[in-house]
Amino acid sequence: MSLWLVGAASALWLGVLTSISPCPLATNVAAISFVGKRLANPRHVFLAGLAYTLGRSLTYVGLGVLLVGSLLSAPYVSFVLQKYANQLLGPILIIVGMLLLEMLQLPLPNWGVSDKMEHWVENWGIWGAGLLGMGFALSFCPVSAVLFFGSLIPLAVRHGSPVLLPSLYGVGTSLPVFVFALLMTLGARSIGVTFGWLTRLERWARGLTGVVFVGVGIYYCLVYIFGVFS
Numbered sequence: 413m414s415l416w417l418v419g420a421a422s423a424l425w426l427g428v429l430t431s432i433s434p435c436p437l438a439t440n441v442a443a444i445s446f447v448g449k450r451l452a453n454p455r456h457v458f459l460a461g462l463a464y465t466l467g468r469s470l471t472y473v474g475l476g477v478l479l480v481g482s483l484l485s486a487p488y489v490s491f492v493l494q495k496y497a498n499q500l501l502g503p504i505l506i507i508v509g510m511l512l513l514e515m516l517q518l519p520l521p522n523w524g525v526s527d528k529m530e531h532w533v534e535n536w537g538i539w540g541a542g543l544l545g546m547g548f549a550l551s552f553c554p555v556s557a558v559l560f561f562g563s564l565i566p567l568a569v570r571h572g573s574p575v576l577l578p579s580l581y582g583v584g585t586s587l588p589v590f591v592f593a594l595l596m597t598l599g600a601r602s603i604g605v606t607f608g609w610l611t612r613l614e615r616w617a618r619g620l621t622g623v624v625f626v627g628v629g630i631y632y633c634l635v636y637i638f639g640v641f642s
């Protein structure tokens with residue numbers, strides 16, 4: 413039970429860390445601001461932010477269910493993962509931690525709001541915000557790709573959880589976005605202050621998470637690969 417709680421808390425934290433990382437955070441704020449400029453009613457701005465949040469979260473959940481479910485449903489792959497999960501997790505955590513600490517670089521393209529997507533948002537209003545969320549969720553930048561594919565998916569596979577852990581990750585990615593949608597109904601000044609605060613928090617949180625990942629990864633390697641403490 414305690415291992416499940418640790419896994420659930422880890423999935424939620426990975427989602428929050430993803431949402432406050434520079435690329436996803438800037439994308440989220442830009443998308444909500446874009447929607448807000450085209451919806452005069454504050455209530456509609458809030459609903460558009462909620463639709464964007466749901467669209468992004470559901471996409472992460474769908475990806476998690478597809479990837480984890482596929483891995484666990486393949487008999488040989490499932491057997492290998494269940495048998496060697498701890499051995500594999502150690503090196504993975506070390507690599508992810510080094511990427512978060514910027515000791516390694518993972519070049520991935522970044523995408524912005526395309527003209528076609530802008531046209532959809534303008535024409536569909538609140539529902540267009542949901543489509544925008546889905547589109548941006550699929551546009552992985554280096555940090556979000558590392559956290560999702562390198563951390564969340566192995567964690568979900570290890571716990572045999574194709575639904576719950578990806579769902580918690582999706583909830584985590586949506587929390588700051590939902591807050592920004594609420595702040596837009598209160599005024600632009602509060603958004604600027606909160607954005608600056610989250611940017612500083614992200615640097616600290618990413619560094620701390622990277623150190624923890626490297627430390628835990630080394631421990632897993634020592635125990636499950638080299639048998640140091642066994």
